[in-house]
Amino acid sequence: MSKDLKLEEPLGKVIVVTSGKGGVGKTTTSAAVGAELARRGHKTVVIDFDVGLRNLDMIMGCERRVVFDFINVIQGDAKLKQALIRDRRLETLSVLPTSQTRDKDALTKDGVQKVLEELRQEFDYIICDSPAGIERGAQMAMHFADEAIVVTNPEVSSVRDSDRVLGLLNSITDRAGKAGAEPVKAHVLITRHDKSRISNGEMMKVEDVLEVLAEPLLGIIPESKAVLRASNLGVPVVLDDPSAAATAYEDAVGRLIGEQIEMRIAADRRPGLLQRLFGRAV
Amino acid sequence: MFGFSLRPRKASASTAKERLQILLAHERSGSGGARPDCLPQLQREILEVIRRHMQIGDEAIDIRMERGDELSSLEINIEFPGKLGMN
Ligand SMILES: Nc1ncnc2c1ncn2[C@@H]1O[C@H](COP(=O)(O)OP(=O)(O)OP(=O)(O)O)[C@@H](O)[C@H]1O
Ligand SMILES: [Mg+2]
Numbered sequence: 001m002s003k004d005l006k007l008e009e010p011l012g013k014v015i016v017v018t019s020g021k022g023g024v025g026k027t028t029t030s031a032a033v034g035a036e037l038a039r040r041g042h043k044t045v046v047i048d049f050d051v052g053l054r055n056l057d058m059i060m061g062c063e064r065r066v067v068f069d070f071i072n073v074i075q076g077d078a079k080l081k082q083a084l085i086r087d088r089r090l091e092t093l094s095v096l097p098t099s100q101t102r103d104k105d106a107l108t109k110d111g112v113q114k115v116l117e118e119l120r121q122e123f124d125y126i127i128c129d130s131p132a133g134i135e136r137g138a139q140m141a142m143h144f145a146d147e148a149i150v151v152t153n154p155e156v157s158s159v160r161d162s163d164r165v166l167g168l169l170n171s172i173t174d175r176a177g178k179a180g181a182e183p184v185k186a187h188v189l190i191t192r193h194d195k196s197r198i199s200n201g202e203m204m205k206v207e208d209v210l211e212v213l214a215e216p217l218l219g220i221i222p223e224s225k226a227v228l229r230a231s232n233l234g235v236p237v238v239l240d241d242p243s244a245a246a247t248a249y250e251d252a253v254g255r256l257i258g259e260q261i262e263m264r265i266a267a268d269r270r271p272g273l274l275q276r277l278f279g280r281a282v
Numbered sequence: 283m284f285g286f287s288l289r290p291r292k293a294s295a296s297t298a299k300e301r302l303q304i305l306l307a308h309e310r311s312g313s314g315g316a317r318p319d320c321l322p323q324l325q326r327e328i329l330e331v332i333r334r335h336m337q338i339g340d341e342a343i344d345i346r347m348e349r350g351d352e353l354s355s356l357e358i359n360i361e362f363p364g365k366l367g368m369n
Contacts, residue, residue: 063305064349067321077322079341100309232298 010043012120015127015256016145018169020161022132024153025191028227028237030129031059032249033149033256035236038093040253042124045084047115048098049141050131051106057097061234062087071099074111080118089239094123104137116144134164144174147185149218149256153192154204159212162188166215187218189252193265194223219252220265221245244268300351308349321345328358338362 017030027050034046047070048056057063062085068078073096080096087093096115099106119126130141142148148169152162169184170176176183190206197203210217226243230236238246244266254261329343338360346357 058301058305063301064308065347067345067347072322078325081341082344229294232294234297234301 010120010122011124013125013147014116014120014145015125015147015149016130016142017127017149017151018130018138018142018165019132019151019158020134020138020165021153021158024151024158025221025227026132026151027055027059027129028231029149029151029189029191029221029249030056030127031236032238032246033253034125034127035060035087035090035093036238036250036253037125037127037257038087038090039238040257041092042257043092043122044125044127045094045096045119045123046127046129047096047119048129049107049137050129051098051102051104051137052100053131054098054100056129057085057095058234059231060087060095060236062095062097063234066097069097069099070115071102071106073115074106074108080115089235104131104135104140107137107140109140109143112140113144134161134168138165139168139172142169142173142184145169145184146175147187147256149187149189150213150215151189151191152209152213154190154194154198154206154209156204159204159209162213166213186215187256188213188215189218189221191221192223193220195265195267217263218255219248220263221248221252222266222268224268226268304349304351308354321347328360332360336362 015033017026017033019026030046034044038044046056046060048054049070050056051071054066054069057066065085068083070083072078073080073083084094084096087095096119116126128141128145131137142165148165150162150165152158166186169186173184175181188210190209193206194203198205206217206220222244224237224243224245226240226245227237230240233240237243238249240246245268247266251261251264325343325345329338329340332338342361344359344361346359348355348357
């Protein structure tokens, strides 16, 4: 849709993908959401805020093409356009990788703000892949966000950390500090949802997670082998063969941009032979 | 890119291994002298040399890299105004 409207101003919306707890699926989500937005024709950039533990480039499959990074741009060693890596599959998708050798102190609030302002002039969506934790790196990733995707696994420590993060979004961000500004719009995304472990009581139910967090649900991403496969290949899961996780991310992105899509919990089916031979049938 | 779907699905872990081996070999050795951190300096030096001969701005240089298994490539594009601004 927005492809036909390219003469319009870019939307310039900054969305942080955050969680508190580590390893819950932030980077997987950033790659999938970014790729799905781009596939729909929105100009999208995904930024790696996990300074020192660069991973997004591997998940997006552009690790061999990193020249300059986010920190080089902040420190004035490279221009933003030199550090952006254009995806080879989708021309609407770019990645801004982070540094492997510096640490989180290299992220300054002014530097981050300048880079985001420049990106807002050119992109519809700016997806910020936050590091784990609630320290400096995570705070920088969320500071200038308009919206937040809070990634939560259905288990106690993850839900508890998500609650902490929701608190920070409402207190320490730029929007929280500005009188009259709308607060950061938060969405809960439940990932690694495992039906069997929920039905036998090992994992929390979706309703219970939402009751505790009291924020709207963006989607439910099932535990899926397709995620590991996609990360092995360096392909965002929505651009790989069809899978339950891909469908769930597609639905979540639809909701993110305001479509009404009924909540469903997809499960992996083994694809038929034809589907396997010819890839994505859509 | 669609080539992957013709391979048996098990192949993804070996693809992961190949990708890691290439990346880590480059990271460990800084092979070809092209450690990520030397690139800003390389860029400054290239600009300096070119400026001895023509006038170009800071934004005129674009460096692209592709790290490979046996061969890597560094692509350097310099843009300058239509007429060569020779010093
Ligand atoms: N829906 C899923 N099904 C199966 N595995 C998943 C799913 N989502 C994520 N994973 C796996 O969980 C691990 C962590 O995922 P990911 O790197 O996206 O998390 P993260 O929150 O970014 O981690 P970190 O806090 O270290 O940055 C990876 O091995 C990934 O493949
Ligand atoms: Mg991550």
